[in-house]
Amino acid sequence: MSTTPPTEQRPLLILGAGVIGLTTAVRLLESPSSAGRKVHIIADHHSTDGLDARYASSIAGAHHLSFADDADKRQRRWDMRTFRVLYEEWRKEGEACGLMGLTQTEMWVGSSKHLQIYEEHPDFKVLEARDAPCKVDHMVSFTSLTVTPSLYLTGLEARVRSLGGIIHRAHVGSLHDLATLPFLSLYSILPAAVFVCVGLGASSLLGIADQSVYPTRGQVVRVRAPWIRSGYTRQVGSLAGGEGGQRTYVIPRCTGDVILGGTREERDWDPYPRLETAKDILCRALDICPELEPPHARAPALEAGEKTLEAAWAAEMGEKEEKVKALEEVVVEHLVGFRPSRVGGTRLERAEVRLAGEIVALIHNYGHGGAGWQSSWGCAEDAVAIWEGKNLPKL
Numbered sequence: 001m002s003t004t005p006p007t008e009q010r011p012l013l014i015l016g017a018g019v020i021g022l023t024t025a026v027r028l029l030e031s032p033s034s035a036g037r038k039v040h041i042i043a044d045h046h047s048t049d050g051l052d053a054r055y056a057s058s059i060a061g062a063h064h065l066s067f068a069d070d071a072d073k074r075q076r077r078w079d080m081r082t083f084r085v086l087y088e089e090w091r092k093e094g095e096a097c098g099l100m101g102l103t104q105t106e107m108w109v110g111s112s113k114h115l116q117i118y119e120e121h122p123d124f125k126v127l128e129a130r131d132a133p134c135k136v137d138h139m140v141s142f143t144s145l146t147v148t149p150s151l152y153l154t155g156l157e158a159r160v161r162s163l164g165g166i167i168h169r170a171h172v173g174s175l176h177d178l179a180t181l182p183f184l185s186l187y188s189i190l191p192a193a194v195f196v197c198v199g200l201g202a203s204s205l206l207g208i209a210d211q212s213v214y215p216t217r218g219q220v221v222r223v224r225a226p227w228i229r230s231g232y233t234r235q236v237g238s239l240a241g242g243e244g245g246q247r248t249y250v251i252p253r254c255t256g257d258v259i260l261g262g263t264r265e266e267r268d269w270d271p272y273p274r275l276e277t278a279k280d281i282l283c284r285a286l287d288i289c290p291e292l293e294p295p296h297a298r299a300p301a302l303e304a305g306e307k308t309l310e311a312a313w314a315a316e317m318g319e320k321e322e323k324v325k326a327l328e329e330v331v332v333e334h335l336v337g338f339r340p341s342r343v344g345g346t347r348l349e350r351a352e353v354r355l356a357g358e359i360v361a362l363i364h365n366y367g368h369g370g371a372g373w374q375s376s377w378g379c380a381e382d383a384v385a386i387w388e389g390k391n392l393p394k395l
């Protein structure tokens with residue numbers, strides 16, 4: 001006979017402490033249906049750890065700039081819901097929480113259309129493409145947000161703790177390990193549900209081993225440029241749901257740092273930055289945002305018309321080369337991260353597993369690719385609704 005207490009008395013477990021695991025934990029702890037239950041998080045990486053390519057949330061840019069195709073109503077709903085939650089937080093708390101509200105300019109080469117979702121943002125405008133700093137075919141602007149991941153993740157962890165959540169550090173090799181003594185000693189009773197928020201970890205975690213999950217390598221450069229307070233992106237070629245074409249971005253953060261990117265290299269596990277890629281990113285970033293050049297390098301000589309020796313030398317080297325050199329002076333670090341991509345997109349659904357003879361619900365919430373920050377709250381709310389057996393909106 002089973003000695004496990006009834007489901008409603010058993011704890012709930014979240015695997016993963018990236019933006020997906022932490023937002024899911026907050027919504028779960030806030031829900032009246034979790035009253036009286038313990039909520040535990042288990043993860044390898046935590047918000048205060050150093051940056052790690054396998055901890056995508058720590059490396060991300062991160063801006064709210066949806067990739068949702070016009071017909072992808074599910075993604076549009078997650079992204080817009082998340083925008084509203086983050087916008088309200090920024091409005092109430094200001095930049096201390098790691099969010100920055102800003103004007104975002106999005107440019108396209110090879111397309112004269114923008115994604116419809118941008119029209120739902122405040123201050124949406126179609127701009128004249130000829131006014132762009134580089135040759136583009138279409139340009140729009142609207143109000144959006146950027147995140148400083150370290151600040152926001154630390155704030156989320158604090159919220160989880162203040163709501164009574166318990167956070168542990170451990171690596172889970174297999175779902176079956178969760179019913180063994182080392183793990184049972186963390187939560188005493190076998191959990192009623194496991195929320196699987198492990199990002200790229202879903203490809204190797206036994207019991208899931210989802211072979212449709214793969215890394216999309218992204219390399220970025222962090223520069224110190226507090227004079228930049230607006231965001232810019234340029235998409236060349238088809239966006240293909242966020243996975244296609246070449247994308248260049250300038251993402252200012254509330255800390256005065258700016259993230260310049262990027263690359264999308266599917267199934268590339270190289271965690272080290274490549275110098276030639278970094279230089280290409282700086283060149284592309286200057287194309288779409290010439291103001292990145294540090295103010296001192298842009299200042300004209302005092303004597304109009306008179307060229308210093310250095311300026312004459314710079315002219316010889318080529319103006320662009322000189323601008324990249326000036327930008328290199330404010331580089332803080334080069335970073336690489338793996339977006340947790342998945343063929344078919346995010347997996348957000350209920351399943352189950354038998355552990356030590358008991359049925360345990362699995363709520364999958366992983367595989368967000370390059371859109372985990374901007375869809376986090378929307379996905380977290382759906383994950384909790386699925387656990388609670390509520391119907392999601394019919395789309």
Ligand SMILES: Cc1cc2nc3c(=O)[nH]c(=O)nc-3n(C[C@H](O)[C@H](O)[C@H](O)COP(=O)(O)OP(=O)(O)OC[C@H]3O[C@@H](n4cnc5c(N)ncnc54)[C@H](O)[C@@H]3O)c2cc1C
Binds near residue numbers: 202340367
């Ligand atoms: C360069 C770059 C730029 C990006 N820019 C943006 C952007 O501008 N906007 C945006 O929305 N998104 C962006 N993203 C994507 C975004 O970062 C991810 O979609 C998001 O962080 C995924 O969050 P996650 O919590 O699912 O995964 P992660 O942040 O990777 O967290 C996974 C968690 O699971 C834990 N875990 C995994 N396996 C195990 C295991 N077996 N046992 C224990 N713990 C485990 C890890 O330790 C970690 O705590 C970017 C990503 C990159 C790399």
